[in-house]
Amino acid sequence: MDQPDTPPRQPDQVRQPRRRFARGQARPAYLEPGDVDRVMIMLVALMSEVSALRDRVDTHEAVAELGGAITSAAIEAYELTPLRHAVREANREAMLSRVFRVITEGRDAATDTGAAPLAEVVS
Template sequence: MTQDPTSEPSPRMRVARGPKRPDYMGNRDLDRFMMMFTALIGEVSALRDRLDTHELLAAAGRVATPEAIEAFEIPGEDTARRAATREAMLRRVFRVALEELELAQHEETANFAEESVE
């Protein structure tokens, strides 16, 4: 099957390859779960943005057709609001991990301060 050289290449998913995949959590099953979970959060975020576009079109009295949704230009103030909403959602979803990271960073800073005093 030959592809037309003038056409754009199809987008490819970025996937880790090779004999050893990245090990983030020290448990392969947990790593897989977290990768799936993170991908799902990305999809939820995209759905929220799309729903917001529907709402903005409706508020402007426009019909939310697929073409209207794809062509919709997001006003600047709505871009900032979306970014804040997305950030809040990610903070809620990853709250436990963020708290543990902040605690670990605080402990590391405290240990470094103690070592430098000695």
């Protein structure tokens, strides 16, 4: 953030951006090709944490809408309404669609027909 009382630097004193890589030894490489399955499982577990956090934010909003103080006890005591449950479910499904898009595009492309061959439109 700018400090209002700091005088502007002279052109010959312009600060270089910090270097963001380390010189010296190459980064160690530990993961092996088969490890990517485990990384994927971690990713799915992390999605669960993101989803739980989002639900907690939504409970904050629900408690506030009811006019209550947002305390840990109020969050634990909040009873989810069927409507709010359905909205959360739709949000979770939408999140999965976004995260899994790179997977599902293979399925969707398999049924995609009717486009002109690329060679016809590029030449």
